[in-house]
Amino acid sequence: MGLKKTGNTRLMGGVALWVLAFNCGAAAQDAVADAAPATPVAGQDQPVSQLQQIVVSAGVPKVAIDTPQAVTVLDQxxxxxxxxxxxxxxFQEIPGVxxxxxxxxxxESINIRGIGEALSGDETxxxxxxxxxxxFFEQYRMGSFFSDPELYKQIEVLRxxxxSTLYGAGAMGGVITFTTKDASDFLDPGDLIGGRLKTSWDSNGNGWLGSAIVAAEPVKNLELLGALNYRQSQDITDGQGNEVPDTDFSSINGLIKARYTFxxxxxxxxxxSYQNWSSDEDDQNYDQIAWGPDFGDVDRTVTDQTAIVGYANGFSGNDLLDVKAQFSWSDTRVEQKNQDQICAQYAPAPAPPxxxxxxxxxxxxxxxxxxxKADNVATFQLGEDWMAYVTTGIDGQYQERRNPRDFGTYVRSGSGSHPEGETVNVGGYAQAELVWNDRITLIPGMRIDYSNxxxxxxxxxxxxxxxxNEEKSAVGYSPKLAAMIKMSEWLGVFGSVAHTERLPSLDEVFSNYVVNDLDKELSNNFEAGVTFSFDDLIMGGDAFRLKGTAFRNNVTNYYASYWNGSTVVTEIIPKARYEGLELEASYWTDSIYGSLGASLIRGNNVSTGGYMNAVPADSAFLKIGYVYRPWNLDFGWKGDFYAAQDRVGADEQETAGYVLHNLYAAWKPTDGFMADSEVRFNVDNVFDKSYRNHLSEDEGAGRSFKLSFAKKF
Structure with a gap:
């Protein structure tokens, strides 16, 4: 693949090995080697099981099943x-999300373990x-994150x-990290240039994607990548053949990256690196969540940009230093023009509206x-059987939130529910990972954040x-203690205690431009779980992995924002509780594999005895597949199971349960003119089921045939 460059045979590792080389040292590399599955899927070097993926966002890289926290990794x-x-x-196959x-x-926005509402201020x-x-973006009638999945090669969800210890006070739901593609993902050792072309088609909405990636190493140790994607779709239809309003779109996004190693x-x-995502549509419903007619239509342009520069130094030979620092600029902007007038009859006819x-x-x-942000990982050999990895760091951000509104004779600065202003956050953190004989892992950590x-x-x-000319400052603390104990080669137990404090956001402090004296949201979370790891369980070469997690999250002073019919109001709930169970399991042989995920979440308003809003229905998925190795053909079935949800808050409606059946197939030829190609065919919602997800304001998508073709060069 690619044009060979003579005199350069340097091995360029994948993302896991790259991260380990620059962030954790040789000891962590050994952990990656141990993570390889008993039997890989045809055409893949990565493990079948997501529980065997390497987690890079929870401190020192480690295998997901051995992480004393509920975490799921999606690789490419x-x-x-x-x-x-x-x-x-x-997020279809991630329990609790x-x-x-x-x-x-x-x-679109995201809910983790019942935390996250479409019309709520969920910042942090x-x-x-x-x-x-x-x-982060907030407009109350819009989603909170704008991007395209084609940009990313790995997504990690830490529930x-x-x-909060590593990422910021107040992360009561958790953290989602996205990692963009690198040039090394498309270059074989010695390649001068490489890349990939991809196109896909979706029958529901007649949507299609065009993607082009070019990677190069023009001189030794200089890696360059350029990616351009265009995606468009007409309105999709639900299971009854009805159009789902305003689901048509077109977007273009690009990514350029450079890295020089020396x-x-x-x-x-x-x-x-620099990436840009943009969408420009006319005559859109102002309300992109509930399609309410009260706000009219608008011509809307959405642009999201991110630029990063950074430096990393592994300090070869010095176990105490492994430094990475970066500075970034981010801008998320929604421009709206030609807003419709809203007319109402406030006086009896014949008075005009x-x-x-x-x-x-x-x-x-x-x-x-x-x-x-800057952090360092120090490695200590505490004894023959003890190792310690200490991560320390500091991060900070300055954010300007603007919302000019042109009324013709004057320009208004925001609104009572969305005031303009500035936010400054600075945080410092330390986390130690103490490992004894690869059997016991203890992770204490502390973070302190200042917000203004x-x-x-x-x-x-x-x-x-x-x-x-008002301001308000606060300090938040996020201590934790987590532990993982391998009771035997096949049995592990883990648990954690974590506290975090969410500092009030700008619109909560200055709602209606009045300085509100709000207390911090306080979260005390307890988790406990068990893992099972069996090799050669039923036949030689097979493997079984299971991880179950139980959690209870007690929240004090929870800010619940919602639309009361005329404005966004915030209700402070003195005591709320979220608790539940999550399960991830997988089994694979040389040709047959399967995976299972399930979540059960309860949210209670302890102060009133009622239910919390935005708690998802109990759900599970089951996936069964087969790999025909002579053809490198992978195909299977996945079922999505959702229970009825009748434990609803005062502002919600009950929803019925449903089951969706899905089929998939992937073919990756290894020789001939189709070598380095990839063909995928999916059928989602095979029986065209009519349904509504409990946390969605519109009907779910009906049957869809998806076809994609990709070719590396």
Missing amino acids: EAIDDLQPRSIGDV TPIGSNSILG RIIMQVDGVNK GPAS GENEDQSVFA TCYYPFGFNSEYSYETWQG VSVGSYVDGSGNTINL
């Missing part, structure tokens, strides 16, 4: 298997990062507040953020300039 193969239309589609909002790519409750850069032992590198622009004729929502939110002058709804 798992992402491609799903043939996702949008970011929300990639549910896309919320709508089927519109502009209306779920932290989402792209290559280490925090991404629960224990993730030093006597090639243990240093500088890197830079009163017409007005609720958000101005033109408006813009923007989150522009500058971030910096401020509002200067603003223009109110009458065009008057008000000099508020």
